[in-house]
Amino acid sequence: MTDTAQRSTRLADAAIETLAESGMRGLTHRAVDRMAALPEGSCxxxxxxxxxxxxxxxxxxxxxxxxxVTSTVLDSADLDGVASVLAEVSHRWLTRDRTRMIARYELALEATRRPEIREALNAGGARFRAMATALYERLGVSDPATRAQAFVGCFDGLIFDHVAGAGAREPDIDHLRETFRGLLRGFAA
Known part of the structure; x- marks a missing residue:
């Protein structure tokens, strides 16, 4: 990775941290410089x-x-295995990488007013919907795209509820695993 690419990544990571800490109003070039511990004007x-x-x-x-979440996560039809991997990933997102989830929700709300952000978020989400659709296709269910869309919506809602919803709480990996197992099987029925 070049120095320019490394600096861009460092600044984008700092922007994620700034969003999580200060919200959209707090996301300024100077705030990102401070978060990245770079000279003013770098961002x-x-x-x-x-x-x-x-x-x-x-x-x-x-x-x-x-x-x-690589494509291998959903590459099998073993729903218990998929549920376990999703539980591990979501647990990490809800603990160690929680700021990333907060930043995502800040951007999602901003996207309701800014179509260009909505487009970028949709492009990122399309990859996960495609993986979920492929999973349900392998399972041979009818209308796999609709079921995948519903599953991803439930997944997103569960993450949101743990981070910012009325159910905000410390995640339990066993509970997450059972929840994902039930969701995956429910949409496969």
């Missing part, structure tokens, strides 16, 4: 506009998620 030099900064942040979120 605006790399990402000239707020839109460029937001685009880089959404792209980085998608990269991090893709690293966590």
């Amino acid at each position: 605006s030099n790399r990402f000239r506009t707020r839109r460029a900064l937001l685009d880089a942040t959404v792209q980085r979120l998608a990269e991090l998620d893709a690293a966590d």
